[in-house]
Amino acid sequence: MRNLQIQLARQPEGAPKVDDFRAAAADMPNVRPGTFLTRSIALSLDPYMRGAIAGRHMGHTRLNQGDVIYGRCVAEVMESKHAGYAAGDIVVLESGWQQFYLSDGGARDQVRKVVRRTDIPLSAHVGVLGMPGLTAFAGVEKLANPALGSTFVVTAAAGPVGGTAGQLAKAKGCRVVGIAGSDEKCRIVTAEYGFDACINYKHADWPARLKAGCPDGIDTYFDNVGGEVLDQIVTQLNLRGKVVMCGLMSQYNRIADGASHGHNLGTFVSKRAQLLGLVVYDYADKMTEFHKAAIPLMRAGRLSIREDRVEGLENAPALFVKLIAGDNTGKALVGIAPERA
Numbered sequence: 001m002r003n004l005q006i007q008l009a010r011q012p013e014g015a016p017k018v019d020d021f022r023a024a025a026a027d028m029p030n031v032r033p034g035t036f037l038t039r040s041i042a043l044s045l046d047p048y049m050r051g052a053i054a055g056r057h058m059g060h061t062r063l064n065q066g067d068v069i070y071g072r073c074v075a076e077v078m079e080s081k082h083a084g085y086a087a088g089d090i091v092v093l094e095s096g097w098q099q100f101y102l103s104d105g106g107a108r109d110q111v112r113k114v115v116r117r118t119d120i121p122l123s124a125h126v127g128v129l130g131m132p133g134l135t136a137f138a139g140v141e142k143l144a145n146p147a148l149g150s151t152f153v154v155t156a157a158a159g160p161v162g163g164t165a166g167q168l169a170k171a172k173g174c175r176v177v178g179i180a181g182s183d184e185k186c187r188i189v190t191a192e193y194g195f196d197a198c199i200n201y202k203h204a205d206w207p208a209r210l211k212a213g214c215p216d217g218i219d220t221y222f223d224n225v226g227g228e229v230l231d232q233i234v235t236q237l238n239l240r241g242k243v244v245m246c247g248l249m250s251q252y253n254r255i256a257d258g259a260s261h262g263h264n265l266g267t268f269v270s271k272r273a274q275l276l277g278l279v280v281y282d283y284a285d286k287m288t289e290f291h292k293a294a295i296p297l298m299r300a301g302r303l304s305i306r307e308d309r310v311e312g313l314e315n316a317p318a319l320f321v322k323l324i325a326g327d328n329t330g331k332a333l334v335g336i337a338p339e340r341a
């Protein structure tokens with residue numbers, strides 16, 4: 001048996017391309033005392049990987065040609081010589097883009113055990129119940145804590161962070177308005193995620209549509225994109241409104257060139273805006289608390305996120321290119337092996 005890996009072929013310049021990556025078959029690792037071998041079930045593709053590959057994301061060193069791409073999988077322990085893990089355990093861990101991974105259970109691998117539930121697919125543990133979901137929970141519950149009846153706006157609303165944030169705010173009794181990049185995404189956001197409205201920012205008159213969708217102004221803006229969209233939305237923020245600074249999707253390919261978007265900070269000052277910077281790693285110990293809130297909502301049909309899923313590790317580069325271009329609809333995910341061997 002060989003271990004299929006996706007490695008870096010060359011550092012992407014600007015937007016990543018499929019041939020920046022290459023597939024390779026490596027030897028299967030040997031299970032030594034103190035280690036365990038996992039079989040990857042599903043790989044999460046996330047926007048931070050663009051910066052991580054280039055060594056621009058917290059704790060990630062720049063990858064070289066031939067290095068396995070960073071990434072988190074939900075996986076099954078196949079064989080273990082580690083006291084903390086047994087064959088059959090389900091874990092989420094930083095295994096990279098590969099079929100099999102040998103872990104020592106150390107901090108670098110960020111291993112987290114997962115309870116197998118018959119009504120929840122394991123892939124949810126790298127999506128709505130994983131790091132993206134926890135990000136949304138931290139922003140909504142721990143930072144903004146929006147009031148009942150207040151207006152909550154979120155960008156990248158069809159994705160796992162934005163979609164979960166909006167549904168958590170809805171569960172708190174907010175009026176929730178999404179912003180997304182196509183009419184189809186907006187349909188999903190309202191029809192499937194239950195937002196009150198969704199505005200497609202690709203229409204030229206979207207600021208006017210947003211104003212109509214938020215007749216009482218915006219109390220909380222959960223920002224996933226930065227750039228000009230952030231500038232526009234802040235003009236509609238109520239006095240002392242909150243902005244959760246979560247992501248900069250419009251900037252990730254440009255930061256490499258040293259380019260940054262200059263904001264008119266005067267608008268933030270005149271609005272007395274409260275800017276709340278969010279880093280999900282600060283909330284790693286809140287996963288159980290998050291699941292206590294999220295799983296009942298999922299079971300009640302009040303929290304769901306679409307998966308934008310491909311099967312087969314060799315298809316990961318194409319989906320990653322799609323994600324970074326903003327063309328994904330829902331959680332970008334690669335199925336690697338069936339949930340049960």
Ligand SMILES: NC(=O)c1ccc[n+]([C@@H]2O[C@H](COP(=O)([O-])OP(=O)(O)OC[C@H]3O[C@@H](n4cnc5c(N)ncnc54)[C@H](OP(=O)(O)O)[C@@H]3O)[C@@H](O)[C@H]2O)c1
Nearest residue numbers: 047156159160161180181224247248250278279280325326
């Ligand atoms: N702070 C943290 O700790 C933390 C943790 C996790 C994620 N994040 C951030 O949260 C945001 C959402 O993450 P996610 O995993 O849920 O991603 P996602 O929504 O699945 O994908 C990103 C979305 O961003 C939108 N987008 C807007 N402007 C874009 C542009 N110029 N180029 C490309 N895409 C653009 C696209 O949706 P539309 O077509 O709808 O615009 C795209 O589908 C990202 O910025 C991510 O980096 C932050």
